[in-house]
Amino acid sequence: MTLQSMTGFARSEGSSGRYRWAWELRSVNGKGLDLRLRLPTGLEALETELRDIAARNLSRGNIQAGLSLSASEAKLEAVVNRDALDAVLLLKRDLGDAVSDAPLSFDTLLSVRGLVEFREPEEGTDAQDARNSDITAGFVAAIASLKTMREREGASLFAILSGHIDKIEQLTHIIEADPSRQPDQIRARLTAQIALISDGNSGLDRDRLHAEAVLLATKADLREEIDRLNGHVVAARELLGSGVPVGRKLDFLAQEFNRESNTICSKSNASAVTAAGIELKVVIDQFREQVQNLE
Template identity: 40%
Template sequence: MTGYARAQGADDLRRWVWEARSVNGRNLEVRCRVPQGFERLENPARTAAGAKLRRGNISLSLTVASERSSKPLRINRALLGELSVLVAEMRQAGATAPSADGLLRVRGVIEEEEQGEESEEALVRLDKALSDTLDAALKALASARAAEGKALATVISGHVDEIEGLCTRAAERAQAQIGTVRARFQTQLAELLDRAPALSEERFAQEVALLVGKADVREELDRLSAHVAQARTLLAEARPDNPVGRKFDFLCQEFNREANTLCSKSADIELTRIGIDLKGAIERMREQVQNVE
């Protein structure tokens, strides 16, 4: 969900630039920064971003610059008149009076002329132009995120294949786990029989069945296989108008839950190693899923 876009516009009085940045985020969070006097655009900008994006931390910034190199100048005639009176008095007193250009250098004699406020109609046109430029920036940002998503689909698909391969290995190893449990129980039983009465064959079979049942991971493997199929379905259905990031994020939690149960029920070192590798593959996929809208 990372991306950057920029769009600019201008009218007779000013030019402006909208910049839109996006980084990963579980939910949608939009921050907007505008110049003083344009605060009215913040809420509409957030609404526009929410209409095009579903997840990520979005930063919008607006820069506005005047097209005029400087403001028109005017002479403060009232102040100049007061200074002229003082100059006349100085001359009457025989003092050296300042020249005309000296008077013009006095602070406040020459001022920048303030522009009048724009009409309501002009402000409406300006806001419409600024909104159109923002829309262009958001569309470009969405396109950049979509391009990243297309590349991520290949990466995530590779993680799904890795998880499926580990599940296949775990299923094969789970069959050998039954024999491991039986052999371990027999060894422990032999140690107990040295200090306890003989155990009947029927009781022995019951104990073995109980241990095997606790170590049976077929249910977890079946759910993992179902999750793999669901992950592939989500990848196939992912489109700009059909975001799947939240669903995929939840699916990764389910993947991790089954992998944890698999490790806790494992009675075989090799199966435990496979379970740990499986958790690592799921975590790598989850990190990439955080980039998916």
């Protein structure tokens, strides 16, 4: 399965017998698969099969699927209500001399409510089944077209997200290689800070100061955060190339990226590292925003 976006549009139309039908499908972002069907009266029985078709092809997205159905003009047939006709004739006979004994005219019979009804011929079961089958096939075609559009959008997202991951990796390497993280730089900075604090304060325990400084340096070390960021970069690339729906997993990974960048910014004791950490947070935010569009 190719990477898919959750946004798209598709239309499918055709005819069956004297009917013309048209499907319109619209897809937007959603936490799961939510298919909202609008079917003309009388076609409700198709809903279960249509939902199964959608579930086999899509895993996430809010899908609105509307079906329009129209019938071409058909010849009408006249249906005589025999019971009503018999009742009219019986009434005329019972009234006898009270009414004219002339035969009832055709116009008079037509004016009697319910005596004659003009309606379209009823369709047979075979014709209905053929129509429903064609409409279902049209839905399959519309779903396939929607997938194609979502996959095209997914290809664009793949390029964008890959660029964000490359930038995250680049910034992680910048942070890792920053001179402020080198042992001699850390040692020189701590020595200067200890000298500044202890200057003129002979009562301070220099050994205790050195121990506290080492502890602070350990807490400020970024090795674990850098290693985790590098691991997340590898995981993100594997997910993008897996060919399965990965939107939720990448969203979780974006949260992990953000957590590490926050920790780096809070631990940083160098302006260059802080600047790279802030830029890292910006890129991660852009990455997560795009991930929201993935299936």
